[in-house]
Amino acid sequence: MNRIYEPVFFHIDLDAFFASVEQHDHPEYRSKPVIVGGIPGDRRAVVSTASYEARKYGIHSAMPLSRAVELCPGGIFLRSNHRRYSEVSHQIMEIFSEFSPSVIRMSIDEAFIDATGTERLFGPPLEAAQKIKRRIREETGLTVSIGIAGTMYVAKIASGYKKPDGITIVPKGAEEEFMLSLPLEKIWGIGEKTLDRLKKAGIFTAKELHEKSLNLLAALFGESTGRFLYNAVRGSKEIVFGEEAKNRSISAERTYRFDLTDRYDIETAFMELSEQVIWRLHKENARSRTVVLKIRYDDFRTVTVQESSDVPVTNTDDLFERCKQLFSKKYESPRGIRLLGVGVSNVEDADTPVQAELFESGSAKKARLEKAIFDMERKNQSLKIRKARLLASSRSATEEEQNSPSHHGLNG
């Protein structure tokens, strides 16, 4: 009676997602080079997504925006509209969930679907994939690329094989052969550094990598990376996605248009970042005892300091004070700062019990008040209760957009 099904995974990738949403929402942008990430003149911006038309100019994700403007001065440059992309993303995830009870959302623009045993409902994999594509096109006007395989890892790589608007099936038993056909840099998990190290070790192709023993790879790259490489090139089902993270973190960071050196500006920045992190902590009903501070200096060198305490972070002021303390411990005065980040790690559920005496009454009260304000804000978007200092800073940020940057310079 009970058939044992062969596992089938789909990996679905939305093509040039942010740019495609813009092209769908604004028909006049269609078949034109669209670059999402910023508008010409935006300092320190990078390309988030380039439409396929823009890619013909050599523009790609993570490229400095100024470079993209040089490559394609006539392009359509847009700041990203995350709220809109997120909305469309969820709409598409809803469609996925009609095709399988098991959908693993990997990010805003990709997901795995466990399609094992769904053949009776949706037909063989190719047919099911075509149905999914049709549904998405009809309801959102977007295209996706789909990879189909018996393991998540191979499905993931297969979805990138034919883009955009493609379907790639790797048949059962052909996983290893498929992996061996790929250039090393197409293997998910091998980045720039690992590629360099592979080359230095005389490994230039997937086939050469495949010839190496697990022991040798572990000796060359460490236990974990060695095992990963060994499994990857075999299309092993041991590489799994969608497991719960062991150490969750929440963070907010910002690159400033001009380097910060002024104490007041720096503290205002911490205030702002602390507020964002606490807001999310409240929203997710989570808690943390570990604060992480990040500083990126003008020369791009990046350092972090973190400190765990017995007492969880409870409110914005609390987090702000911890930030100031960590900052004074780490900051190499008077260097210019291009980025500041505030985060919490070892995030746990706020309902897990904590020793009562660790929660002194004062900060607990503050936390409750703050959470009430956050809840109110969430219910009524137009209501914004913010600290006076942050109101002042958002005003001056607006002025900064309009004025010339000169008052930030040496003579400012």
Add this chain to the structure above:
DNA sequence: TCTGGGGTCCTAGGACCC
């Protein structure tokens, strides 16, 4: 060309305990 923001996982060393 001059480098975003949000994450996860790994490594290595030190502290501390048994």
Add this chain to the structure above:
DNA sequence: TCTGGGGTCCTAGGACCC
């Protein structure tokens, strides 16, 4: 008394991904 080994927690930095 001159020195073991394992476990856990913490910190800083790095690699990688979307």
